[in-house]
Amino acid sequence: MRQFQQTLTLETNGPGLLEFTDKTTQIVAASGILTGVAHVFCRHTSASLLIQENADPDVQRDLVAFFKRLVPDGDPIFVHRAEGPDDMPAHVKTALTQTTLAIPIANGALMLGTWQGIYLFEHRRRPHTRSVVVHIVGD
C-alpha cells in the first residue's frame, strides 16, 4: 500500500456551497491508486465540508437558508464577535457539519453515490482563500 497527498486552494465569495468533486477526482487519478480511501480535510474552523446532492442547485440554496436561520448572525447568545456578527455563527455551523471526510475508492474512482458531490461550505461573508487537504491511502 502507498499514499498520495495534495492540498487544494479554494476561493470563496460569501456563504454558500462550493463543489470540488472534480478536483478531488483529479487527485485520485494523479495518485494512480485504484483501491483505497480518499481523506478530505478542511484546515479551517469557519468553513466546513459536506457530501450533498449535486443535481438541483436549490438544495444548496436551501442548506444555506436553513443554517442561517438555525444559527443567526449577531445572535445575542454569542460573546465571541472578534471578526463581526458572522464570526461565531461560522464556528457553530462548522461544528454542526464536517471538517473531515473519507470516501472509498474502487476501480480508480471515488465510490460516491449517483447524486453525491463533495462541497466546501463557506460560512463567512467576506471572500476567503480556503485550504483543503486530500490524502489518499491504497494500492
Add this chain to the structure above:
Amino acid sequence: MRQFQQTLTLETNGPGLLEFTDKTTQIVAASGILTGVAHVFCRHTSASLLIQENADPDVQRDLVAFFKRLVPDGDPIFVHRAEGPDDMPAHVKTALTQTTLAIPIANGALMLGTWQGIYLFEHRRRPHTRSVVVHIVGD
C-alpha cells in the same frame, strides 16, 4: 498492510435508525485484519450514519423526534421539493449528521465503546434500498 472492501445493502421502512453493527463486525471478521481502521461510507444524501446508544430503543425514537422537530417536513423555507415535503429535510438531516465514519480495530474487533452501535439513519418516508461501503485498512 492490506485492505478489504465490501458493500452492504440495507432496506429501510420510513424515518428511523437501522443498526448494522453485526454486519460490519462480520466484514471485519471476513477481512482477517486484526489491527486497523474500518471506514463506513453512506452513498446517499437523504440517509446518513450515526454511532449511537444501542441499549434503550427510546434513544432511537427520541433522535428521530428531535430531528423531525428541528427540520420539519414542508418547512416553507425550503424551495427544493422535487420529491415531496420530506425531500429537503432529508438533505438537511444528512448534513447535520454523518456520511462517513472510521472505527479503529484491535485484536480483530471494532473498538466500539460498550454502548455504541453503528446505525443507518433513514430520513425519507418511503421505503428505500440503501448502499453502505465498508472499507478496512490494516494488518
Add this chain to the structure above:
Amino acid sequence: MRQFQQTLTLETNGPGLLEFTDKTTQIVAASGILTGVAHVFCRHTSASLLIQENADPDVQRDLVAFFKRLVPDGDPIFVHRAEGPDDMPAHVKTALTQTTLAIPIANGALMLGTWQGIYLFEHRRRPHTRSVVVHIVGD
C-alpha cells in the same frame, strides 16, 4: 506503510470542550510516522469530538451555550431519561457533532490549520472518564 494505536484517557468536569491537541501530537511523534493520517475515535455516545478554534476561549463557551439552547435539558420531547434530564440531550449533541475524525500528517506533524485544535466535547453534567483512540496509518 505501518500503523500505531494508542488510547487516551480524558477526565471531564461537566459540559464543555477539553482540548487534547498536544496529547495527539505526542502520539504522532511517538509513532515515528512522517506522512499519513491520524484517526481519532471517541468511544462514547454522550461525549463527542470537534475540531475548533483554539485562540479565544469565548468560542468554547459560545459553543456550549448554543448547543444547550438547541437541545435543552429536560425537553419534554424526550422519553429516554434513564440517567436524568441531561441524558438524551447528550446523545443528540453527540449526533450533531462528530464521533470520528481523521487528520492528515505531513513532515511528522498534524496538518491542522493555524487556529484548529482537537477537542473532546463533554455533554454530561457529572464528571466522566472518557476514552479516545488515536490510530495512525502511514510511513
